[in-house]
Amino acid sequence: MNKEIWFESWFDTNFYHELYKNRDEDEANIFIENLINKLELDPCSEVLDLACGKGRHALKMSNYFQKVTGIDLSKNSINIAKKFNKENLKFLTGDMRNFSLNKKFDFIFNLFTSFGYFENFNDNSLVLDNCNKHLKKNGLIVIDYLNPEKVINNLVKNEIKIVNKTKYTISRKIENNFIIKDIYINQKNKEKHFYEKVQLINLKMFSEILKKSNFTINKTFGNYNLEEYNENSNRLIITALKNN
Ligand SMILES: C[S@@+](CC[C@H](N)C(=O)[O-])C[C@H]1O[C@@H](n2cnc3c(N)ncnc32)[C@H](O)[C@@H]1O
Numbered sequence: 634m635n636k637e638i639w640f641e642s643w644f645d646t647n648f649y650h651e652l653y654k655n656r657d658e659d660e661a662n663i664f665i666e667n668l669i670n671k672l673e674l675d676p677c678s679e680v681l682d683l684a685c686g687k688g689r690h691a692l693k694m695s696n697y698f699q700k701v702t703g704i705d706l707s708k709n710s711i712n713i714a715k716k717f718n719k720e721n722l723k724f725l726t727g728d729m730r731n732f733s734l735n736k737k738f739d740f741i742f743n744l745f746t747s748f749g750y751f752e753n754f755n756d757n758s759l760v761l762d763n764c765n766k767h768l769k770k771n772g773l774i775v776i777d778y779l780n781p782e783k784v785i786n787n788l789v790k791n792e793i794k795i796v797n798k799t800k801y802t803i804s805r806k807i808e809n810n811f812i813i814k815d816i817y818i819n820q821k822n823k824e825k826h827f828y829e830k831v832q833l834i835n836l837k838m839f840s841e842i843l844k845k846s847n848f849t850i851n852k853t854f855g856n857y858n859l860e861e862y863n864e865n866s867n868r869l870i871i872t873a874l875k876n877n
Pocket residue numbers: 640641644645656683684685686687688689690704705706707710727728729730743744745746747750
C-alpha cells in the first residue's frame with residue numbers, strides 16, 4: 634500500500650465498511666434532519682455530498698432537497714450507492730481536489746471526517762477552492778470533522794475489535810500533527826495491513842484555509858445534535874458561507 638495515498642485503497646475495501654458499520658443510516662438521518670432544521674435549509678435546493686461514501690447522508694438529503702449529487706473517490710462505494718436508484722439522486726466517482734461538474738450547488742456537505750487526508754497541506758485548499766467554484770452565490774459549505782483537541786486528549790493507543798469473525802488490531806499515534814491509525818486485519822489467518830492518516834486541523838486552521846478560499850465561517854457545532862462546540866466535543870462541525 635502506498636502510504637501517501639492510503640485513502641485510495643482503504644476506503645475502497647469491505648473491511649473499512651465493516652469496521653465502521655455503526656456509522657449507519659440512522660446516524661446520518663438524525664444529523665441531516667438536525668442540519669436542515671437548525672440551518673433552515675430551503676428544500677428547493679441542489680446539494681452536493683462530497684466524499685459521500687455509500688451515500689447514507691445523500692439518501693436522506695434526497696427525501697428533502699430537490700436534487701442531490703454524491704461524489705466519492707471509491708468506485709466500490711459509488712457502485713453500492715447507485716443502487717438507491719432515485720430520480721433526484723445521482724452518484725459519481727471523482728476526486729474532491731479536482732472534480733469538475735458543469736453546475737453550481739446551493740449547499741456542499743463534507744461529512745464524517747472526509748477531509749485532511751493529504752500529505753501536502755495545500756491540497757486542502759484545492760478542495761475548498763473547488764467547492765467555492767461549485768457553489769452558487771450565497772452558497773454554504775458544511776464540514777463535519779473530528780475534534781482535534783478531543784482526539785489528542787483521549788487517544789486510545791491500542792484497541793482490538795472483532796467484527797463478523799474478523800479481528801482488527803488497531804494502534805493509534807500522533808505524528809507531525811496527523812492522527813495515524815495502523816489497522817492490522819486477521820481474517821481466516823491471513824493478515825492484511827491498512828493505514829489511516831488524518832491531519833489534526835483545528836478551528837483556527839480551518840478558519841485560515843476557509844478564508845483563503847473565500848469563505849467565512851458562520852456557525853460551529855460540537856455533535857450531531859448540533860450542540861455547542863468546545864474542546865471536549867465529539868465533533869468539530871463548521872458551516873461557512875461563500876463570500877460573494
Ligand atoms: C470517512 S469516509 C466518509 C464517507 C461518508 N461521508 C460517510 O459519512 O459515510 C471518507 C470518504 O472520503 C472518500 N475520499 C477519500 N479521498 C477522497 C478524495 N480525494 N476525493 C473524493 N473522495 C475521497 C473515501 O472514499 C470515503 O468514502
